[in-house]
Each structure stands twice: as C-alpha cells, then as structure tokens.
Amino acid sequence: MLYLIAMRSFLRRAGKGIAIGLIAVIAMIFAERSTSFQDLDQLGYDLTVDDIGLSSPSPDIVLVDFDEETFQSQKVRQYPLPRSMFTDVIRRVSVGKPRVIGLDVLLSEPRDPTEDKEMQAALTEAGNVILASQAPNGTLPLTMPLPLFCQPEDPTAASGFCVEGKPGAEGYGAVNMPIDPDGFIRSANLFIAGATSSESYPLRMAEQFAQQSVQPDGPDALRFLGHRIPYANKDLKTMLIGVWGREPATRVPAWKLLAGEVPASVFTDKLVLIGQTSDASRDTHFTPLFRVAGPDGVRLELGGTAIHAAAIRTLLEGRAVTVASKNVKFSCILVCAAAASMLLLSCDLSIGVLGLLGLMGTVLGGSLLMFAKWRFWLPYLPIEESLAITLPITISIRFLEEQLFRKQESKEREQMKRLFGSYVDKKVVDVIWQRRSEVCLPGKEQMATVMFTDIRSFTAMSSGQPAAVVLKWLNRYVKAMDEVITAHGGFLNKFIGDGLMIIFGLPLEHGTREDARSAMKCAVAMLERVEKLNEQAGENPDLPHLRIGIGIHTGTLVAGSIGSASRQEYSVIGETVNLASRLESLNKKFGTEIVMSAATMELVEEFFPEIEPLGATPVAGLKDPVPVFTLRVGVGAVKQVTESGAMR
Numbered sequence: 001m002l003y004l005i006a007m008r009s010f011l012r013r014a015g016k017g018i019a020i021g022l023i024a025v026i027a028m029i030f031a032e033r034s035t036s037f038q039d040l041d042q043l044g045y046d047l048t049v050d051d052i053g054l055s056s057p058s059p060d061i062v063l064v065d066f067d068e069e070t071f072q073s074q075k076v077r078q079y080p081l082p083r084s085m086f087t088d089v090i091r092r093v094s095v096g097k098p099r100v101i102g103l104d105v106l107l108s109e110p111r112d113p114t115e116d117k118e119m120q121a122a123l124t125e126a127g128n129v130i131l132a133s134q135a136p137n138g139t140l141p142l143t144m145p146l147p148l149f150c151q152p153e154d155p156t157a158a159s160g161f162c163v164e165g166k167p168g169a170e171g172y173g174a175v176n177m178p179i180d181p182d183g184f185i186r187s188a189n190l191f192i193a194g195a196t197s198s199e200s201y202p203l204r205m206a207e208q209f210a211q212q213s214v215q216p217d218g219p220d221a222l223r224f225l226g227h228r229i230p231y232a233n234k235d236l237k238t239m240l241i242g243v244w245g246r247e248p249a250t251r252v253p254a255w256k257l258l259a260g261e262v263p264a265s266v267f268t269d270k271l272v273l274i275g276q277t278s279d280a281s282r283d284t285h286f287t288p289l290f291r292v293a294g295p296d297g298v299r300l301e302l303g304g305t306a307i308h309a310a311a312i313r314t315l316l317e318g319r320a321v322t323v324a325s326k327n328v329k330f331s332c333i334l335v336c337a338a339a340a341s342m343l344l345l346s347c348d349l350s351i352g353v354l355g356l357l358g359l360m361g362t363v364l365g366g367s368l369l370m371f372a373k374w375r376f377w378l379p380y381l382p383i384e385e386s387l388a389i390t391l392p393i394t395i396s397i398r399f400l401e402e403q404l405f406r407k408q409e410s411k412e413r414e415q416m417k418r419l420f421g422s423y424v425d426k427k428v429v430d431v432i433w434q435r436r437s438e439v440c441l442p443g444k445e446q447m448a449t450v451m452f453t454d455i456r457s458f459t460a461m462s463s464g465q466p467a468a469v470v471l472k473w474l475n476r477y478v479k480a481m482d483e484v485i486t487a488h489g490g491f492l493n494k495f496i497g498d499g500l501m502i503i504f505g506l507p508l509e510h511g512t513r514e515d516a517r518s519a520m521k522c523a524v525a526m527l528e529r530v531e532k533l534n535e536q537a538g539e540n541p542d543l544p545h546l547r548i549g550i551g552i553h554t555g556t557l558v559a560g561s562i563g564s565a566s567r568q569e570y571s572v573i574g575e576t577v578n579l580a581s582r583l584e585s586l587n588k589k590f591g592t593e594i595v596m597s598a599a600t601m602e603l604v605e606e607f608f609p610e611i612e613p614l615g616a617t618p619v620a621g622l623k624d625p626v627p628v629f630t631l632r633v634g635v636g637a638v639k640q641v642t643e644s645g646a647m648r
Contacts, residue, residue, distance in 0.1 A: 013342045013345050013346055014338070014342060016341060016342070016345060016397065017337075017338035017339065017340075017341040017342040017345070018334070018338050020337055020338065020341040020390055020393050020394065020397075021333070021334040021335070021336075021337040021338035021341065021386075022334065023337075023389075023393065024333055024334070024337035024386035024387075024389055024390060025330050025333050025334050025337070025386070027386065027389060028330070028333055028382045028385065028386055029330070031382070031385070032382065035181070038181070038182075039182055040381055041379055041381050041382070042180065042182055042184065042186075043291065044379065044380060044381040045186070045288065045377065045379070046184070046186075046288035046290075046291040047291055047292070048367070048368060048371050048377075049244050049288035049289075050288060050289065050291055050292040051368065052368055052371060052372045054244055054245050054246070054289075055243050055244065055245045055248070055313075056245060056247075057245060057247040057248065057249055057250045057251065058248060058249050058250065058309070058313050059250060060209075060270060060271060060316070061248070061249035061250065061270065061271045061272075061273065061309050061312060061313060062098075062249060062250045062251075062252060062266060062267055062270045062271070062272045062273070063248075063249040063250065063251045063252065063272075063273045063274075063275065063305060063306060063309055064089055064093065064252050064254050064257060064272060064273070064274045064275075065251055065252065065253055065254060065275060065276065065277055065303070065305070066081060066085075066254045066274075066275070066276035066277070066278060066281070067253055067254070067276070067277050067278055068277070068278045068279055069253055069255060070253055070254040070255040070258075070278070071278040071279075071280060073255040079280040079281070081276070082111075082115065083107075083111050083112070083115040083116065083118075083119050084115045084118060084119075085254070085258070086103065086105060086119070086274065087115070087118045087119045087122045088258060089254055089257060089258065089274055090103065090119075090122045090123065090126055090129065090274070091122050091125070091126075092257055092258075092262075092264065093126075093257075093264075093267050093272050093274070094122075094125065094126035094128075095264040095267075096263075096264035096265055096266060096267030096268045096270075097267070097268050097269065098128070098267040098268065098269065098270045098271065098272045099128070099208070099209050099269055099270065099271060100128050100129075100130060100170075100205060100208040100209050100271055100272070101126055101128055101129045101130070101272045101273075101274065102129070102130045102132075102173075102201070102205045102271070102272065102273045102274065102308070103129055103130070103131050103132060103169075103274050104132050104175060104201070104273060104274060104275035104276075104304065104305040104308060105132060105274070105275070105276065106132050106133075106134065106143060106145075107119070107131055107132075107145045107146055107149045108134075108143045108144060108145060108146060109146070110146060110148075116146075116148055116149075119149065120148050120149055120167050120168055121167075123149055123150075123167075123168050123169045124167045124168060127170060128170050128208070129169040129170055130169065130170060130171050130172060130173055130201070130204055130205055130208060131145045131149060131150055131169045131171070131172040131173075132145075132172065132173070132174075132175045132201060133145060133158055133159055133172045133173065133174050133175070133201075134158075134174060134175060134176060135158035135159075135174040135176050135192040135198065136158070137176055142158060144172070145168075145169065145172055148167075148168065149168045149169055150162040150168045150169045150171070150172055151163040151166045151168065152172065157198050158174040158192045158198040159171075159172055159173040159174045159192065159198050159199050159200065159201070159204055160172065160198070160199075170208075171204060171208070172204075173199060173200060173201035173202075173203070173204035173205065174189070174192045174198065174199075174200055174201055175200075175201045175304070175308070176189055176192065176200070177189065177285070177304065177307060178233075178236065178238050179285075183286055184285075184286045184287060184288070184290070185285050185286065185287050185302075185307055186240060186241060186287065186288060187232050187233070187238040187239060187240050187241060188200065188202050188238065188239055188241055188307070188308075188310075188311035188314070189202075189203075189236070189237065189238055190202075190203050190214075190222065190229070190231070190237045190238060190239055191203070191237040192237075201308055202308050202311035202312045202315065203315065205271060205273075205308070205312050206224070206312050206315040206316055209271040209312075209316070210224075210225055210316065212224070212225060214229070217229075219234060220234050224315055224318070225315075225316065225318060226318070227317075227318025227320075228318070228320075229315065229318070229320045230320055230321075230322045230323075232321070232323060239311075239314065239315075239320045239321075240320060240321035240323060240377070241307075241310050241311050241314050241320070241321070242314045242319035242320050242321040242375040243310055243313040243314045243317055243319045244287070244288060244289060244310055245310070246289060246300055247306075248302075248306050248307075248309040248310040248313060249273065249306065249309040249313075250266075252266065254274075271312065273305050273308060273309055273312075274305075275303060275304065275305025275306070275308075276303070276305070277303035277305070277306070283303055283304040283305070284301035284302065284303050284304070285301060285302060285303075285304060285307060286301060287300075287301075287302045287307065289302055290302075319375050320375065321371075321375045321376070321377050322374070322375060322376045322377065323377050323379075324376070324377065324378045324379065328378070329378065329379060329382060329383075332363075332378065332383055333382060333383050333386045336359060336363060336383055336386065336387055337386045337387060337389075337390050339359065340355070340356050340359055340387050340390045340391075340394075341390050341393070341394050343355040343356065343359075344356060344390065344391065344394040344395075344398075345394055345397065345398065349395070349398070352394075353391070356387060356390070356391060359387060360384055360387050360388075363380050363383050363384060363387070364380050364384065366378070367379075367380040367383075444558065444559055444560055445556055445557070445558050446505070446506075446509070446556070446557070446559060447505060447509075447512045447515075447554065447555070447556055448503055448504060448505035448506050448509070448515065448554070448555075448557055448559070448572065448576070449503070449504040449505055449512075449515050449516045449518075449519040449552060449553070449554040449600060450501070450502070450503055450504075450552070450553055450554075450555075450557065450572065450576055450577050450580040451490070451500075451501075451502040451503075451504070451519050451522070451523065451550060451551065451552050451580065452499060452500070452501055452502075452550070452551045452580050452581045452583070452584040453481070453499060453500045453502070453526065453548050453549065453550050453551075453584065454498065454499040454548065454549050454584055454585070455477070455498040455499075455546055455547070455548055456546075456547040456548065456549060456587075456588075457547075458497070458498040461544050469542050472542065473542065473543050473544065474498065476533070476543070477530075477533065477546060478495070478500070480529050480530075480533055481500060481526055481529065483529075484522060484525045484526050484529050485500075485502055485522060485526075487522075487525070488504075488518050488519075488521055488522035488525065489504065489510070489518050490502045490503065490504050490518065490519070490522050491503045491504070491506055491507065493571055493572065494571065499584075501577075501581075502519075502522070503559075503572060504516070504518050504519040504522070506559050506572065507559070512554065512603065513603045513604075515554075516552075516554050516600050516603035516604050517603070517604050517607055519552055519554075519600070520552065520596075520600075520604045520607070520608055520631070523550045523552060523594050523631075524594075524631070524633055526548065526550065527548070527550075527593055527594075527633055530546050530547070530548055533546060534546060547593075548593070549584050549585075549587030549588065549592075549593060549594075549595075550584060550587070550593060550594045550595070551580050551581065551582070551583030551584025551585070551586070551587070551594075551595050551596070552580060552583065552594065552595070552596040552597070552600050553576055553579045553580040553583055553596065553597040553599060553600055554576070554597065554599045554600040554603055555574075555575065555576035555579070555597075555599055556574065556576060557572045557573065557574035557575075557576040557577055558572065558573050558574050559571075559572045578621060579597060579619065579622070579626070580597075582619045582620055582621065582622075583595045583596065583597060583619075583628060586614075586617065586619075586628060589617070590614050590628075590630065592614070592630040592632075593630075593633060594630050594631045594633065595614070595628050595629070595630055596611075596628065596629050596630070596631070597626065597627075597628065597629075598626075598627045598628075598629065600629075601629045608631055610631060610632060611629050611630070611631050612629060612630055612631070612632060613627065613628075613629050614627075614628045614629060614630055615627065615628070616628075
C-alpha cells in the first residue's frame with residue numbers, strides 16, 4: 001500500500017516535470033529563432049573551442065607565410081606582391097620533396113610575361129602544386145587560374161585537375177569559405193554547390209597528401225582515412241572544423257625562406273601551404289580564436305590559409321565536429337528540465353536550487369567532455385536556459401499549490417470540526433482548536449480521571465436476541481451516554497463491547513480537582529439518563545431496562561498516539577486505567593452503581609459529602625487491598641447532584 005502511494009506521488013511529480021519540460025522545449029524553439037539567441041549559442045561554441053579545442057602546430061603541415069614582417073623586410077612597395085617572389089618560394093619548397101604544395105594565391109590575371117613564364121616553369125618542375133580558384137558565389141564570378149598555369153580537364157568545374165602532360169600545376173581547388181551570419185568562420189566547404197565533382201581546396205589538398213579519395217558514408221557524412229566526416233550542413237556540404245590552434249600548422253615566414261635561413265628538409269614529405277597574412281592582403285578572418293585574447297592580450301584574426309590548414313588537419317585527423325541533431329537537443333532539454341522540476345517540486349527549495357545548479361554544472365561539464373573526447377557538440381546554452389526557466393515556473397507552481405493546499409486544509413479543518421462535533425460538543429471542538437497547541441498527542445505522562453462503565457447482565461439480556469435488535473438498543477444507549485459525556489466535558493475514548501472508557505482531563509485539562517468533579521457529576525448524570533431511558537422504554541420488548549456500573553479513579557497515566565505508521569489511535573495506558581476498570585467490576589460485589597478510589601474521593605469529597613466508604617477490598621492484579629468508596633444515588637439525589645454538583 002505504501003509502495004502504491006509512493007508510486008502515485010512519484011507519477012504526479014513526473015507528470016508535472018514532463019509538462020514543465022515541454023514548456024521549456026517550446027520556449028527554446030521560439031528562442032532559437034532570434035538572432036541574439038543564435039549569437040549567444042555561437043559564443044558558447046567558440047568559448048568551448050578556446051577552452052578545450054586548441055591544438056599545437058601540426059608537424060605534417062607547413063605554412064609558408066607572406067606575413068607583415070616579410071612584406072616589410074623585402075621593401076616591397078606594391079601589392080599584389082611580385083609573382084617572382086612566389087615563384088622563388090615554390091622552387092625552394094620543391095627542393096625538399098614535399099608530398100603536395102598548395103598555393104593559396106589566385107593566378108587569374110596576367111602579369112609581366114617573363115615572371116609568368118618563370119611561374120609556369122616552377123609549377124611544372126614541382127609537379128605537385130594545387131592552385132587556388134574561386135567558385136561562383138552571389139556576386140562573385142567563377143575565377144580560374146590562367147591557362148598558362150593550368151589547363152583544366154573540365155573548364156566548367158570550380159575545382160579539378162589540370163590536363164596531364166601540359167605545363168603548369170597539377171590541379172586547382174576552390175578556396176571559398178562559408179561565413180556564418182555573425183561574420184565568423186567555423187566551417188569549411190567540402191564540395192562546391194553540392195556537386196560532388198567540385199571539391200574544395202582543403203579537401204583536394206587532403207586527398208593529394210593522403211593519396212586517398214573520400215567516399216560517401218550515407219546522406220549525412222563522408223568517410224576518409226577510416227574516419228567519419230559528418231556534414232555540418234548536408235545541403236551545402238560543409239563540415240564543422242574540429243582542429244583549431246593559434247598556429248594550426250608549422251609556420252615559416254617567407255622572408256626567412258627567401259633569405260636561405262630555412263633548410264629544404266623542413267618540407268620533406270610534408271603538405272606545404274603558401275599564403276599571405278600581411279595587412280595589405282586583407283586575408284584575415286574572425287574565427288572561434290577571436291573570442292579570447294592570446295598571451296599578448298591581442299584577439300587573433302586568423303589568415304585564410306591558416307583556416308585552410310585547420311580544415312585540412314580536421315580531415316586528416318578525423319576530427320570533424322558532429323553537431324547534435326534537434327531531436328537529441330530537444331530531448332535533452334525535456335529530460336533535464338523535467339528532472340530539475342521534479343527535484344524542485346519534491347525537495348526543500350534551497351536543496352532544490354542547489355540540485356538545479358548541480359545539474360547545470362553537469363550539463364556544461366558533459367558538453368565540454370563530449371567535445372574534448374569525441375568532437376560531439378551538444379549546445380549547452382539552450383539546455384542551461386531551459387533549466388533556468390524551470391526555477392520561476394516551479395516556484396510559481398509551488399506557490400499556487402500551497403495556496404490551494406491551504407484552502408483545502410481550511411475546508412478539511414472545518415469538515416473535521418463538523419465531524420468531531422458529531423461526537424464532542426461544538427464548544428469543546430472550538431476550545432480544542434483554539435488550544436490545539438496544548439493537545440497531547442506524543443506520549444506524555446500527566447494526571448487525569450478515568451471512568452469505566454458497563455451494562456449489568458448484558459450477556460443475559462442479549463442472549464437469544466437478533467443482532468439487529470441488540471445493535472438498535474445498544475446504539476440508543478451509547479448515543480444517550482455520549483450526549484451526557486459531552487455535556488460534562490468528558491472524552492469518550494473507546495467502546496469495549498457494552499462498556500465505555502471515558503477520560504476527564506484529556507486531551508484538554510482544567511485542573512485535576514475540577515476534572516475529577518466533572519467525572520463525578522457526569523457519572524450521576526449518566527445514571528439519571530439511564531433511568532429516563534428505562535421510563536421511555538416502558539413495556540417495549542425490544543428496549544430492555546438497563547442498569548449500569550461505574551468505576552472512577554484519578555491518577556498518573558501516559559497519553560498519546562498508540563499504534564503503527566498505518567493505523568494510530570489516541571489513547572491512555574497505565575495503572576490508573578487498569579484500576580479504574582477493576583473498580584467498575586466491584587459494583588457487582590457491593591451492589592452499588594458507583595465505585596471510586598480514595599484518590600478520586602479526596603478530590604471531590606467537599607462537593608459530594610454523601611460519599612460512603614466501602615472499606616479496603618482486594619483488587620485483581622494488586623497485592624494489597626484497596627480502599628474504595630461509593631456515592632449512594634437515588635432518583636431525587638441524582639436530580640439534586642446534576643443541578644448543584646453536590647448532595648446536601
């Protein structure tokens with residue numbers, strides 16, 4: 001039973017949690033449509049990259065950089081740089097026998113004929129140079145290398161190979177880079193305009209270096225060198241770059257190479273990129289690395305060639321980032337928000353808030369861990385925000401529930417008072433409620449007067465009678481006695497067959513003497529009421545004439561809730577209770593209607609001077625005889641006692 005109750009409670013909390021989780025999901029769906037939210041989400045990704053996604057320079061990729069220092073050291077006063085400088089660099093690099101050379105400079109316009117011829121010769125001699133092209137994009141036209149440097153196998157393709165046997169380069173690739181709405185570059189193209197025959201510059205370079213082609217791996221990914229390369233955008237065929245660094249490749253300033261300070265062995269068996277990052281080239285971009293300043297305090301803008309190097313590394317190392325699908329993301333929002341809501345609804349608010357903060361930390365840590373180990377990106381910002389909005393929602397729900405609970409509690413209190421009033425006078429109910437802090441519920445030792453009553457010869461009267469008949473007159477008797485007990489402030493604690501156990505001084509006490517006096521007055525009134533019941537019964541065979549015996553004792557007892565966790569009863573225990581029960585049974589021996597102990601007699605004798613001693617008598621369960629007393633009550637005496645409280 002307790003298990004079922006706990007399960008129902010859990011299911012109710014779970015239902016509320018799921019409902020709040022669905023609210024959080026809907027809120028995040030609408031929030032994601034806003035530009036500011038998207039910018040914050042991208043910021044979270046960039047900070048993750050900066051915190052745990054940076055790598056040291058690749059030993060397999062060398063970047064020969066025409067940087068600002070090169071531009072100044074060569075005393076060049078023009079831009080673009082003379083083509084002869086690039087020709088010289090290609091020749092010096094090719095001496096080292098690299099696997100592939102990538103020239104990230106557009107050779108789409110003719111220059112000095114002599115320089116162009118020298119460039120053609122250098123490309124032909126190297127035999128493994130991939131040139132840069134530009135795929136059409138918006139207002140940008142298709143830009144191809146001059147035929148002098150590459151005669152494409154397919155002149156309409158944005159990337160491809162040059163005709164074999166002709167002077168010039170080995171191939172060309174599109175250097176277009178996808179730019180996110182906030183102006184940052186985080187991805188790289190794999191194919192151009194969705195045509196699988198037009199590969200991007202990074203993909204062409206990676207394939208030439210590895211001497212292996214990419215293969216489809218379902219509609220959402222490629223497979224390369226045994227690694228799965230998921231699409232960041234399967235329509236645009238892009239991948240999310242997963243290997244970033246302030247120096248993605250081993251960087252060689254071009255001026256050092258031109259000055260003969262770099263040995264050719266540096267390029268042996270390497271993938272070599274040649275590019276330029278001087279201010280004049282205007283080829284630097286915002287990337288995730290821009291978010292955090294470097295050791296020099298400067299926010300880094302990465303050159304285009306360095307970004308290509310990061311994309312190539314991602315392909316070669318199989319570290320492309322897998323982005324959690326919307327289904328996964330919204331499922332996480334639902335589960336986390338529901339769990340947080342259940343916690344906040346189940347626990348104390350301070351503990352719930354601590355749990356919520358712990359859950360937020362777990363989400364953040366889990367997201368960072370998955371990115372660091374598997375390059376799986378679960379955007380944590382929407383989940384964190386969904387957790388944040390559960391707090392005001394659950395607080396509001398708790399407030400409303402508490403208000404409803406108070407109203408329900410008030411209704412139940414009034415209902416309980418009405419029900420209690422069926423057994424206890426309304427005035428007593430009101431007093432008990434007003435003085436509820438005084439009501440003894442836990443086990444407590446205190447003074448009280450206990451009364452036991454019993455119907456004389458009940459077994460003989462009920463023998464042979466139908467149970468329904470016996471129950472009818474027994475209920476008539478109990479109802480009448482309850483009215484008398486209530487009128488005198490007694491507490492009808494329990495029914496014992498045809499007997500009653502009544503307590504004066506519990507759960508509320510009025511003083512030991514006053515409680516004992518109330519018990520005596522009640523006993524006399526009960527005898528009078530029995531006489532009236534007998535008069536009303538007349539000769540009715542279904543309503544027998546009754547006689548009752550009453551035992552009264554005042555002493556110390558223990559009062560409180562008795563029972564198990566599932567069933568409890570407010571009652572009293574102790575020698576006082578036992579003696580009161582034994583005194584009631586002595587009425588048969590003495591032929592009396594009331595038998596009281598000396599303790600009770602001493603408390604009430606000034607009010608009831610007609611009390612008579614019965615002497616000391618043995619009592620079952622006690623070693624020594626007990627002095628007992630009675631109050632001789634006739635019909636007239638009963639009336640006098642009930643009116644005045646004393647027999648004169």
